Amino acid sequence: MFKPEEMVKxxxxxxxxxxxxxxxxxxxxxxxxxxxIDVSLAQKDAPNxxxxxxxxxxxGLSRLIDFLGNYKEKDETxxxxxxFPRLKQKKRYEYRGIEDLIKEIEAFLDKVEPQIKEVEGxxxxxxxxxxxxxxxxxxxxxxxxxxxxxxxxxPTKTVEIVVGFVERDKFGPLIKELNATLQNRVAxxxxxxxxxxxxxxxxxxxxxxxxxxxxxxxxxxxxxxxxVKGKPREAxxxxxxxxxxxxxxxxxxxxxxRNLAKQYHDELVFYQELMENERxxxxxxxxxxxxxMTFALVGWLPKKDVARITEGLKKITWGKVYVxxxxxxxxxxxxxxxxxxxxxxxxxxxxLTEMFGVPKYNExxxxxxxxxxxxxxxxxxxxxxxxxxxxxxxxxxLIKGHKKLNDGTYKFSNILVWSAFFTTVMGVLFxxxxxxxxxxxxxxxxxxxxxxxxxxxxxxxxxAIGLIHxxxxxxxxxxxxxxxxxVKDAVFDQLSWMLIILGVVxxxxxxxxFISMSLxxxxxxxxxxxxxxxxxxxxxxxPMRFLMTxxxxxxxxxxWLSYARLMALALATAGIxxxxxxxxxxxxxxxxxxxxxxxxxxxxxxxxxxxxxxAINALGAFVHALRLHYVEFFGTFYSGEGKKFEPFxxxxxxxxxxxxx
Amino acid sequence: MEPIVYVALGAALAAGIxxxxxxFGVGIxxxxAAGAVAxxxxxxxxxxxxxxxxxxxxxxxxxxxxxIALVSGILGGSFRFAETTTDNLIKAAILLGAGLTVxxxxxxxxxxxxxxxxxxxxxxxxxxxFTQSIIFAAMAETMAIFGLVGALILIITGVGF
Numbered sequence: 001m002f003k004p005e006e007m008v009k010x011x012x013x014x015x016x017x018x019x020x021x022x023x024x025x026x027x028x029x030x031x032x033x034x035x036x037i038d039v040s041l042a043q044k045d046a047p048n049x050x051x052x053x054x055x056x057x058x059x060g061l062s063r064l065i066d067f068l069g070n071y072k073e074k075d076e077t078x079x080x081x082x083x084f085p086r087l088k089q090k091k092r093y094e095y096r097g098i099e100d101l102i103k104e105i106e107a108f109l110d111k112v113e114p115q116i117k118e119v120e121g122x123x124x125x126x127x128x129x130x131x132x133x134x135x136x137x138x139x140x141x142x143x144x145x146x147x148x149x150x151x152x153x154x155p156t157k158t159v160e161i162v163v164g165f166v167e168r169d170k171f172g173p174l175i176k177e178l179n180a181t182l183q184n185r186v187a188x189x190x191x192x193x194x195x196x197x198x199x200x201x202x203x204x205x206x207x208x209x210x211x212x213x214x215x216x217x218x219x220x221x222x223x224x225x226x227x228v229k230g231k232p233r234e235a236x237x238x239x240x241x242x243x244x245x246x247x248x249x250x251x252x253x254x255x256x257x258r259n260l261a262k263q264y265h266d267e268l269v270f271y272q273e274l275m276e277n278e279r280x281x282x283x284x285x286x287x288x289x290x291x292x293m294t295f296a297l298v299g300w301l302p303k304k305d306v307a308r309i310t311e312g313l314k315k316i317t318w319g320k321v322y323v324x325x326x327x328x329x330x331x332x333x334x335x336x337x338x339x340x341x342x343x344x345x346x347x348x349x350x351x352l353t354e355m356f357g358v359p360k361y362n363e364x365x366x367x368x369x370x371x372x373x374x375x376x377x378x379x380x381x382x383x384x385x386x387x388x389x390x391x392x393x394x395x396x397x398l399i400k401g402h403k404k405l406n407d408g409t410y411k412f413s414n415i416l417v418w419s420a421f422f423t424t425v426m427g428v429l430f431x432x433x434x435x436x437x438x439x440x441x442x443x444x445x446x447x448x449x450x451x452x453x454x455x456x457x458x459x460x461x462x463x464a465i466g467l468i469h470x471x472x473x474x475x476x477x478x479x480x481x482x483x484x485x486x487v488k489d490a491v492f493d494q495l496s497w498m499l500i501i502l503g504v505v506x507x508x509x510x511x512x513x514f515i516s517m518s519l520x521x522x523x524x525x526x527x528x529x530x531x532x533x534x535x536x537x538x539x540x541x542x543p544m545r546f547l548m549t550x551x552x553x554x555x556x557x558x559x560w561l562s563y564a565r566l567m568a569l570a571l572a573t574a575g576i577x578x579x580x581x582x583x584x585x586x587x588x589x590x591x592x593x594x595x596x597x598x599x600x601x602x603x604x605x606x607x608x609x610x611x612x613x614x615a616i617n618a619l620g621a622f623v624h625a626l627r628l629h630y631v632e633f634f635g636t637f638y639s640g641e642g643k644k645f646e647p648f649x650x651x652x653x654x655x656x657x658x659x660x661x
Numbered sequence: 662m663e664p665i666v667y668v669a670l671g672a673a674l675a676a677g678i679x680x681x682x683x684x685f686g687v688g689i690x691x692x693x694a695a696g697a698v699a700x701x702x703x704x705x706x707x708x709x710x711x712x713x714x715x716x717x718x719x720x721x722x723x724x725x726x727x728x729i730a731l732v733s734g735i736l737g738g739s740f741r742f743a744e745t746t747t748d749n750l751i752k753a754a755i756l757l758g759a760g761l762t763v764x765x766x767x768x769x770x771x772x773x774x775x776x777x778x779x780x781x782x783x784x785x786x787x788x789x790x791f792t793q794s795i796i797f798a799a800m801a802e803t804m805a806i807f808g809l810v811g812a813l814i815l816i817i818t819g820v821g822f
Binding site: 153339433452453455456459562563564565567568569571572575576578579582618619620623626627630 | 685710711714716720721723724727728736792793795796800802803807809813814817820822
C-alpha cells in the first residue's frame with residue numbers, strides 16, 4: 001500500500017542454444033519487463049527464419065479465421081451472456097521448440113487451407129455472379145420499354161449501336177448536332193422514360209470517332225447491353241432462373257463453409273494464438289544482444305519474484321547461466337517500471353489510478369486513499385438507499401460472472417460495489433429511499449438531514465469535505481517531497497497551501513467564537529506569504545509574476561468551490577426522484593370508469609422513472625467523482641508521470657503452454 | 662408586474678433554455694454517434710453514453726422548474742405570492758433570477774455536445790479513450806453545476822418552503 005512494488009534490475013547471460021526455451025519460459029511467467037541493451041561490443045539479435053515464418057502464418061491464420069468467423073455458430077448474446085460470459089476452454093500444447101511448432105502448423109495448414117480457400121473462392125464467385133446478373137436484369141427492365149430483340153442492340157461488323165439515357169432538354173440539340181456532323185448517316189429510336197429519353201443510336205462504325213465526343217458532350221449515360229437472346233421480358237425470366245440456380249449453389253457452398261467452421265475454427269484460433277505469441281517473442285529479440293555463442297538480456301522484475309525466476313533460469317539452462325540482480329540506483333529512478341501493489345479488496349481501484357498515470361518510483365501510490373474517497377464521493381452524489389441497492393445487486397452479479405476472467409468489467413464492478421455501499425449509507429443518513437417516495441406515501445422516515453430543506457447545510461458539508469480532501473493532498477505531497485529531499489519545493493508548493501487551508505479553518509472557527517481570530521489570521525498570512533514567494537521564484541517577467549500570483553490563488557478557490565458539485569449532484573438525485581414521485585402522485589388517482597388506469601400507468605412511470613434516474617445519476621456521480629480526483633485532488637501533489645510496468649507476457653485465451661524444464 | 666409573471670418566467674426560462682440547449686448538444690453528439698455506429702456497430706454503447714451527457718442540463722432545468730413550482734405553491738395548493746406586496750415581489754424576483762441562472766448556465770450543453778461528438782469519434786478509433794472522453798465532456802458541465810448550486814441556494818434560502 002502507498003508504495004509501488006519493489007523492483008530490481010536483472011541481467012542474464014547464457015548460451016544461444018537455450019534462447020528459445022529461456023524466452024518461452026519468461027514469456028509464460030510474464031513477470032519480467034525486457035529492456036533494450038545498449039552495448040556496442042556485441043550485435044543486436046534478430047529473428048531467424050522460423051520466427052519470420054511465425055509472423056507470416058499468424059497473419060494468414062487470422063485471415064482464415066475472419067472468413068470462417070462469418071459461418072461460425074453465433075455466440076450467445078444478451079444480458080445473460082453479458083453477466084455470465086462462458087469461459088473459453090484452454091487447450092494444452094506441449095512446447096518442444098519453435099521448429100517443431102512451425103512444422104506442426106505447416107502440416108495443419110497444408111491440410112486445411114486449400115479446403116477453406118476453395119470454399120471461399122466458390123462463395124466469392126457465386127456472390128459476384130448473382131450481383132452481376134441482377135445488374136443485367138435491371139438494364140433489361142429498362143429495355144422492356146423498347147420491346148426489341150436484345151441481340152439487335154449489339155454492334156455488328158460495320159454498324160455501331162449505342163444505347164443510353166439523355167436528359168430531355170439535351171435530346172433535341174444532340175440529334176441536331178449528330179445529324180449535322182455525320183451528314184444524316186444516323187438512325188435512332190427513342191422513348192420517354194422517367195423524365196429522360198432512352199435512345200438507341202445506330203451509325204456506321206467508321207463514324208464512331210466523330211459521334212462519340214458529341215455523345216459525351218451531351219452526357220449520355222450508356223447502358224451495357226447484356227449477352228442474352230430474345231426479347232427483354234423473356235431474357236429477364238431466364239436470368240431469374242439462372243439466379244435461382246446460383247443461389248442454391250451458394251447455399252450449399254455456405255453449408256460447406258459452416259461445416260468447415262465447425263470443424264476447424266477453434267483449432268485455427270488455437271494455432272493463431274500460438275503463432276501470435278511466437279511473433280511477440282520475435283519482436284523482443286531486437287532488445288537482446290548476442291555473440292556467436294552467447295546472448296544477453298536485461299530487464300526489470302518485482303523483487304518478490306527474483307528467487308523463483310533465477311531458479312527457473314538455472315533449471316532451463318542446466319546451470320549454464322549468469323544471473324545478476326541489483327537494486328535500482330538514484331540515477332535509474334526514471335527508468336524503473338511501476339507496478340502498483342495494494343491489498344486485494346482495493347486492487348480494482350488501481351484501474352482509476354492507472355488511467356491517469358502511475359506514480360514515479362519514489363512517489364506515493366494514491367490508490368488506497370482514492371479507493372475510499374472515490375467511493376465516498378460517489379455515494380455522496382448519488383445519496384439514495386434504494387439506488388445504492390440496485391447498483392450493488394447489478395455489480396455483485398457482474399462480479400460473480402466475471403470473477404474468473406478478471407477483466408475490466410470485474411474491476412469496474414468491484415469499484416461499483418464499494419460506491420454502492422456508501423450510496424446506501426448516505427441514503428439512510430439523508431432519509432432518501434427512492435427520493436421522497438416514503439415521505440410522500442405518508443410514512444415518517446428518520447433522517448439526519450433533509451437534503452432539500454437543508455441545502456445550505458449540505459453545501460457547507462460539501463465544501464468542508466473538499467477542504468479536507470485538498471488538505472490531505474497537499475500534506476501527502478509535502479511528505480513525499482520532504483522525504484525525497486526536495487525541501488524547498490515541499491515548503492513553497494505544499495506547505496504554503498496547508499497553512500492557508502489551516503488559516504481558513506481557524507478563521508471559520510473564530511467566527512463561531514471557538515478561538516481568537518488572530519491565530520487564524522497569522523497562519524493564513526504565513527501561508528499566503530510562502531505562496532507569494534513561491535510564485536515570485538519563477539523566471540517570468542515581474543508583472544506576469546504578480547498576475548500569476550493572483551490567478552493561481554483564485555485557481556485554488558476555484559478548485560475548492562468545485563467540490564460544491566457534491567451538493568449539487570446530491571440534490572439533483574433528490575430532485576429527479578422527487579419529480580418522478582410528484583408525477584406518479586398526480587396520475588395515481590386517474591380512473592376511467594372502474595379501471596384504475598392511473599395506478600397502472602403510475603406504476604410503470606414509477607419503476608421506469610427510477611431506473612432511468614439511477615442510471616443517469618450514477619453516470620453523473622461516476623464521472624464527477626473521477627473528475628474531482630483527477631483535476632482537483634491530483635493537482636495538489638500527484639504527477640502520474642511514472643512508467644507503467646509492462647511485462648513480457650504471453651496472451652493465453654484458448655491455449656495453455658507446457659514447457660519441459 | 663404581478664409576482665406570478667416573475668415566477669412563471671423563472672420556471673419557464675430554467676427548463677426552456679436549458680432544455681433547448683440540451684437538445685442542441687444531444688443533436689450534435691447524435692450526428693457523430695450515427696457516423697460512429699455506421700463504421701462499427703460495437704460503438705453503439707459507448708456512443709450512447711457520450712451522447713447522453715449533454716442531457717443533464719435539461720434535467721437541472723426540470724428540477725429547478727419543479728422546485729420553483731413547489732416553493733411558490735403552484736404545485737400542490739395555492740399560489741403563495743398572489744398579492745402584490747413588496748415581500749412577495751422580492752421573492753418572486755429571486756425565483757426569476759434562480760431560474761435564469763440555471764437556464765443560461767444550461768447553455769453549456771451545446772459545447773458539451775461538441776466535446777462529446779469529438780469523444781465519440783475518438784472512442785470509435787480507440788475504445789480505450791472512452792473514460793477520458795467522458796471526463797473531457799464532463800468538464801463543460803461544471804458551469805451548469807455551479808448555476809444549479811447558485812439557484813438551489815437562492816430558492817431554498819431566499820424563498821424557502
